[in-house]
Amino acid sequence: AQSVTQPDIHITVSEGASLELRCNYSYGATPYLFWYVQSPGQGLQLLLKYFSGDTLVQGIKGFEAEFKRSQSSFNLRKPSVHWSDAAEYFCAVGPSWTNAGKSTFGDGTTLTVKP
């Protein structure tokens, strides 16, 4: 069975500082990996996804993530955080045969940005 662990429930960073959100997955085959962001009262928005190829993936809003198969990790990074990045972030893994469907999500990391 597939599973996702986001070890950090809550992270606080200062505006302008760098950010790294951790994600570890468990999946038997090559995973389809996703990062989503959810702001209060909003649905989930896809930041980036990894299916194959280059293990460093660029996404929207200046985010990137690196797939490391040996560590079963897919950590999200941003070099300089903006106050508007404060939100909840979810990592997800989807079964390879059905693309993004039936994704299994982590429990999320809440990001607070200090001025």
Add this chain to the structure above:
Amino acid sequence: DTGVSQDPRHKITKRGQNVTFRCDPISEHNRLYWYRQTLGQGPEFLTYFQNEAQLEKSRLLSDRFSAERPKGSFSTLEIQRTEQGDSAMYLCASEGYSATATQYFGPGTRLTVL
């Protein structure tokens, strides 16, 4: 592309009542998913449709839950005899035909069962 819409955005009901939620996916998308999200947790898969066919249901979906997508367009999720444990955010997502398709999520319906 007007995005995925869900109606209502909020629903407060008394225990034992039936509720129905609607999801309108992006028009050209053939796959539609329902998820449930409780406080402090990520979304949990409930069920999904390819066109009008319901292809899979999670074990989370008890007999009190039923979902339909009658013409392969909008979908409804009905909960009968609601219980307090049903209080959650119900999210809908749609996905297109592409081999590397992406799910697009609606804003969700927040259900509160009193």
